[in-house]
Amino acid sequence: MALIIAAALVMGLAGLIVLLWAIGSGQYDDLEGAAARILLDDTAGDPSAPDKV
């Protein structure tokens, strides 16, 4: 049982750390934009693959 509790804590902490990293890296800075971007075609919203004409 101790193992299960420890595993739960570790998994939870891992999730927390990932989320904190995501916030820190600015992924939550533009929620409206994120909501809109999902509607766009694949390459349009991706800065690493700009749609060059």
Added chain:
Amino acid sequence: MNLAATSVDLSRFLSRRPDGTVTFDALVKGAHCAGCLAKIEKGVGALPGVASARLNLSTGKLAIVGSAGLKPDFVLQRLHDLGYEGVPFEAGASLDEDAREGRFLLHCLVVAAFGTVFTMGLTDAIWYGGDMDATLRGLFFWLAATVSVPATLYSGQPFFLSAWKVLKRHRTNMDVPISLALILSLGLSLWQTAQGTGHVYFDAAVMLSFLLLTGRYLDFLLRNRARGAARHLLAMQSVLVRRQAGSELETVAAADLNPGNHILLTSGERTPVDGVLDDHGTELDLSLVTGESVPVLRTAGAAVSAGSIVTGAPVLLRVTARVENSLVADLARLLEAGRQGKSLYVSLADRAARAYVPFVAVTALAVLAGWLWAGAGFAHALTNAVTVLIVTCPCALGLAVPAVQIAATGRLFRDGIFVKSGDALERLAEIDHAVFDKTGTLTLGKLVLENKGQIAPAILEQAAGLARASSHPLARALVAAAGEGPVSSGVMETAGSGLEAPGRQGAQRLGNAAWCGVTDDENGASLWFRDGSADPVRFIFRDQIRPESRQMVADLHRRGIVVEMLTGDRSIPAGRIAAEAGIPLWCAAVGPKEKADRLRTLAMRGQRVLMVGDGINDAGALALAHVSIAPGTATDISQRAADMVLRGSTLSPLVEAFDVARKARRLVIQNFILAGLYNAAAIPLAALGLVTPLVAAAAMASSSLLVTLNALRLAPWRAP
């Protein structure tokens, strides 16, 4: 403002990164959907020298990374072609700071959420595992402590810091009892766990922090949105002008102009500073300065105040005052006075907090004293007192106001109204008197040909042929009335007088009365047209009332609001517009100072006044009013002075704003009552020691949920 068209040099807005790339930031107005996002990013991304363009829809900031070939004016021109207004944006510290504050709150919120889920998982096992043995229970409590104590202390930072800040100044706010409840509940729980007894509030403490942070984060989003609106307005004011330097012209920011400089103003440009016309005169549109609807002629040597728009020939203006001194000193003082007056306004949330803090403190102390007096042990008495502190902790109160305000401003934003501060909505809900400016507010501020019916179509077409060659406002109004058509050949323009072209019966002339050889008896907006030696024909123009003004005034009357019109214009056009709009109460030829005085008088009589105006002459009144709204076409200073700005070009959202504000106020009060009822039920139970930690946690969550659901009744996706 079309910066691209004025061909100014924008290279000072470029910044170079160490890796050789060049960045340029612009604020884009009017982008709100996925379509806009795709259009802008694709359109700008396809420009030469642009490696990537990324638009932040929440803040409107377009971040462009590119190579040395990046041309800011191309970017702005492309934005303009796409139908958006863009201005160069100097990356200030404020945007980063806002982002940092938001991230910090979100960090705390996330930690609190994880802590809540975890602690509940552990404590629920205890509350429901009735036959758990004492050792296992103890282990679970300690596990809950290891999760919830750090989580609460970390996530409670915003409250602790704010409480400490006010305590240092010997004052108190809502965060003091919150911090106290958080720390005491953790301390009490640790102590109880060590004792091996069951009054353990680990789950309640971290949940409290989570719910309160939710309210705090909503409040942040609200303020951020308001600041975003303010930032847009500020950026739009970063006007660039062309200054004479020797025989050349250089582009500088208006804020860098000094007295003695000469700036070039072409037709359609607005002067950002006070100045004097040096070598020759021109025609000026003063509607933003005085409210006069007709352009006036000024000769060389005349003083021109900031906000005047050149409509005649290009001129050199000698600057006489810097931007910040360019408004009449009175006006600046008025603005300041108004701002101070507003900072005295106490929002509903603050009023609630003022009543709440002493109430909770006294109740907790009374419970402690009561149990001691009744002969209970100190530990027992303290436990019950802390329980009272915990159950009265204002999560529902903390959510009551921001949840409603964010729903209300979100809805107003969709309807085209920028709300610059949360309490502006509260103040709008209280108004009983509305004062409107005329030119540009009740009217379109645009001249329209009035006597079209009396003019022969052939004459109109000939006059329009000349007018199409000019950019003068009256000529454009004439063209608008005549519609599409050819331009006459050989048109010559004499600035300040009129147009001339060769015709079959001699020269055709279109222009002012003297230009066509007649003496003008009336001082109004008119053009004369003369075909050779034929009789001159007069075209009369006048400002048109907005189509929605009458309905809006009627709607306000129906809501019991007294409507009044104050204008700087002369009394004949003023009376006509007032009659058309259905406003019985009006006053003409009112200067900026008298407007402000009138508002002061109304305020003194105890009336709460909404001021709606767009001109520089309204700015003082806007700042003094209980609450103020500026149309989207208003001058920068008016938009800055106003509490709300209409985004579109119609006035009709104004009534909607008022209705939403009233509804928001009702919901806030309902929420206070809900939170109060919850406290009224919880305090006696807690004081008697009947509240278990499970009940406390459940009551806290349910009351917060109730308040939030109530606020959502105003949400943007609901019909009114």
